[in-house]
Amino acid sequence: MEKFVSHTGTAVPLRRSNVDTDQIIPAVYLKRVTRSGFEDGLFAAWRADADFILNRPERAGASVLIAGPDFGTGSSREHAVWALQNYGFKTVISARFADIFRGNSLKGGLLTVVLPQETVEQLWAATEADPATTVTVDLDAREVRCGDLVAPFEIDDYTRWRLMEGLDDIGLTLRNVSAVDEFETHRPSFKPVTLPA
Amino acid sequence: MTATHAAPVQPLTLAEKIWEAHVVRRAAGEPDLLYIDMHFIHEVTSAQAFDGLRLAGRPVRRPDLTIATEDHNTPTLEIDKPIADPVSRVQIETLRNNCAEFGVRLHSLGDANQGVVHVIGPQLGLTQPGMTIVCGDSHTSTHGAFGAMAFGIGTSEVEHVLATQTLPLKPFKTMAVNVTGSLRPGVSAKDVILAVIAQIGTGGGQGYVIEYRGQAIRELSMEGRMTVCNMSIEAGARAGLIAPDDTTYAYLKDRAHAPQGSDWDDALAYWSTLRTDEGASFDTEITIDADALTPFVTWGTNPGQGSPLGDSVPDPAAVEDAGQRAELQRALDYMGLTPGLPLREISVDTVFLGSCTNGRLEDLRAAAEVLKGRKVAEGVRMLVVPGSARVRLEAEAEGLDTVFKEAGAEWRFAGCSMCLGMNPDQLAPGERSASTSNRNFEGRQGKGGRTHLVSPLVAAATAVTGKLAAPSDLLEV
Numbered sequence: 323m324e325k326f327v328s329h330t331g332t333a334v335p336l337r338r339s340n341v342d343t344d345q346i347i348p349a350v351y352l353k354r355v356t357r358s359g360f361e362d363g364l365f366a367a368w369r370a371d372a373d374f375i376l377n378r379p380e381r382a383g384a385s386v387l388i389a390g391p392d393f394g395t396g397s398s399r400e401h402a403v404w405a406l407q408n409y410g411f412k413t414v415i416s417a418r419f420a421d422i423f424r425g426n427s428l429k430g431g432l433l434t435v436v437l438p439q440e441t442v443e444q445l446w447a448a449t450e451a452d453p454a455t456t457v458t459v460d461l462d463a464r465e466v467r468c469g470d471l472v473a474p475f476e477i478d479d480y481t482r483w484r485l486m487e488g489l490d491d492i493g494l495t496l497r498n499v500s501a502v503d504e505f506e507t508h509r510p511s512f513k514p515v516t517l518p519a
Numbered sequence: 520m521t522a523t524h525a526a527p528v529q530p531l532t533l534a535e536k537i538w539e540a541h542v543v544r545r546a547a548g549e550p551d552l553l554y555i556d557m558h559f560i561h562e563v564t565s566a567q568a569f570d571g572l573r574l575a576g577r578p579v580r581r582p583d584l585t586i587a588t589e590d591h592n593t594p595t596l597e598i599d600k601p602i603a604d605p606v607s608r609v610q611i612e613t614l615r616n617n618c619a620e621f622g623v624r625l626h627s628l629g630d631a632n633q634g635v636v637h638v639i640g641p642q643l644g645l646t647q648p649g650m651t652i653v654c655g656d657s658h659t660s661t662h663g664a665f666g667a668m669a670f671g672i673g674t675s676e677v678e679h680v681l682a683t684q685t686l687p688l689k690p691f692k693t694m695a696v697n698v699t700g701s702l703r704p705g706v707s708a709k710d711v712i713l714a715v716i717a718q719i720g721t722g723g724g725q726g727y728v729i730e731y732r733g734q735a736i737r738e739l740s741m742e743g744r745m746t747v748c749n750m751s752i753e754a755g756a757r758a759g760l761i762a763p764d765d766t767t768y769a770y771l772k773d774r775a776h777a778p779q780g781s782d783w784d785d786a787l788a789y790w791s792t793l794r795t796d797e798g799a800s801f802d803t804e805i806t807i808d809a810d811a812l813t814p815f816v817t818w819g820t821n822p823g824q825g826s827p828l829g830d831s832v833p834d835p836a837a838v839e840d841a842g843q844r845a846e847l848q849r850a851l852d853y854m855g856l857t858p859g860l861p862l863r864e865i866s867v868d869t870v871f872l873g874s875c876t877n878g879r880l881e882d883l884r885a886a887a888e889v890l891k892g893r894k895v896a897e898g899v900r901m902l903v904v905p906g907s908a909r910v911r912l913e914a915e916a917e918g919l920d921t922v923f924k925e926a927g928a929e930w931r932f933a934g935c936s937m938c939l940g941m942n943p944d945q946l947a948p949g950e951r952s953a954s955t956s957n958r959n960f961e962g963r964q965g966k967g968g969r970t971h972l973v974s975p976l977v978a979a980a981t982a983v984t985g986k987l988a989a990p991s992d993l994l995e996v
């Protein structure tokens with residue numbers, strides 16, 4: 323997992339609320355057998371419309387998604403996080419995220435930032451007025467900056483540390499691998515194995 | 520689990536004991552890191568986990584505690600031909616490549632040990648008391664029948680187990696389901712679990728590990744216990760388990776992976792400690808009277824929407840709560856049923872006998888017993904899909920295939936088949952089935968398909984009459 327300390331990039335203001343995971347990535351894209359390549363399914367239904375904001379040339383290369391409240395509701399599919407990341411988003415800002423989506427995103431290294439809706443509105447206005455406007459999400463300082471705007475956000479110490487160290491769940495467990503090694507020395511010999519010794 | 524942090528002298532439930540025996544690491548404010556004794560893999564939920572390992576350059580930590588099979592997508596006809604559906608073919612080929620690359624044992628289509636993952640584990644003797652068992656499939660709870668802590672996990676957890684052989688887990692709550700008395704003839708494990716789910720609801724087990732206890736549970740065979748534990752997830756529970764006893768040991772003895780020689784004695788000594796201590800308390804307890812149970816069938820679109828076969832389709836007008844009334848109406852609309860219709864008058868097009876719930880030898884025997892010398896009704900299609908290739912072989916050795924074929928049923932190769940309709944075995948829109956599987960969700964067995972969950976006995980009798988029926992109905996005609 324990539325480390326996330328601070329990120330600056332252009333943004334996509336997505337003026338929609340209740341964006342569910344079926345909108346983020348429709349079920350037909352879930353048949354894939356790899357972890358990558360989900361970007362083509364991201365917001366697939368909306369992208370069929372040439373005017374959809376993601377399709378506009380001035381939004382190419384944007385890495386900060388600024389969405390309406392209740393982002394990520396619906397089915398718990400982790401593919402929603404992968405699709406956003408594969409597309410190039412590093413962080414999503416919203417006034418409220420669905421719990422499971424938030425959990426999946428923070429585990430997977432996509433920083434979801436909760437800001438008050440008024441602040442989201444200000445960010446929308448700024449990034450709509452000028453697509454070249456950059457937004458900085460500074461995890462180290464726990465603040466979002468955009469022009470004159472400085473908005474602090476909350477995140478627990480543990481999650482922040484994990485993201486800044488780039489540790490996924492597996493990476494975290496592997497830090498304690500000696501405990502696993504030790505546990506294995508006590509496993510009884512009568513427990514079954516699937517392969518010949 | 521509530522007693523997780525208790526002093527060791529405190530009496531523990533079975534689930535808590537198994538949990539405690541597998542804690543690799545415990546730190547304040549963090550989930551416990553639990554060791555996983557056995558990891559079952561199949562083609563649908565493993566591909567991205569292996570890909571994740573590949574991207575991170577990680578190996579499988581314990582290929583010797585991992586085993587794979589092909590089941591969800593596999594055809595049940597002409598299994599020697601290439602798989603027609605490209606998505607299914609890619610998933611299966613990917614599994615084969617991943618197992619070869621990472622050194623994981625795989626039982627492929629055509630192998631005598633291929634089959635539904637939850638059927639082959641017990642059959643090989645890989646499922647044993649006191650183990651922690653996971654699989655990227657919600658019906659992993661099946662293995663709890665042996666007194667193991669077994670639960671389904673998601674793809675990123677599959678990757679975590681492949682990489683570390685552990686999982687960080689938050690504690691569960693414990694629930695006891697006491698099934699007192701004895702089941703009457705013609706009433707089976709499936710009827711017990713359908714009645715339990717109807718009583719506590721599909722969310723009633725949320726956050727719990729259920730321990731099934733009581734005389735009727737003790738009197739069940741291992742196959743019956745697997746049927747009960749299998750559907751724990753349909754009550755919302757994380758897992759279901761049953762303390763091991765002589766029935767468990769007799770089932771395991773001499774299986775391919777059962778302990779041998781002095782290991783067997785050591786194992787037995789350990790297994791005999793695996794029961795809920797006197798005085799241990801559960802977070803919740805419910806009791807069901809087995810003597811009062813009769814064959815149970817579902818009429819709705821979730822496994823909690825069921826009733827005794829002697830009942831009628833419920834009437835939404837009798838439901839007070841507007842939300843519940845609308846939900847019930849919606850279920851009946853989807854199922855094409857009118858309130859007040861006796862359940863015995865519901866005609867079916869298809870009967871499906873199989874799945875990890877009821878696709879084992881005992882299930883096939885029970886159905887064959889009913890079908891022997893009888894015919895599947897005109898216009899009804901009956902699919903018999905053994906849970907594993909070995910179940911199929913054993914059934915053939917007993918001549919069960921002949922009974923099914925003579926009755927007019929189709930005798931298929933092993934796999935999940937119509938349980939979820941990922942392969943060509945599906946219901947057409949509007950078609951109605953009596954199915955021994957575990958989920959009657961909208962579209963589960965095919966788009967627009969209507970599913971009634973039943974026991975193998977009811978499935979067989981239904982095939983004969985063409986309407987939902989119990990074997991006793993056949994004697995009265």
Ligand code: SF4
Nearest residue numbers: 658874875935938939
């Ligand atoms: S038989 Fe059905 S429930 Fe069981 S593993 Fe297969 S699809 Fe899942």
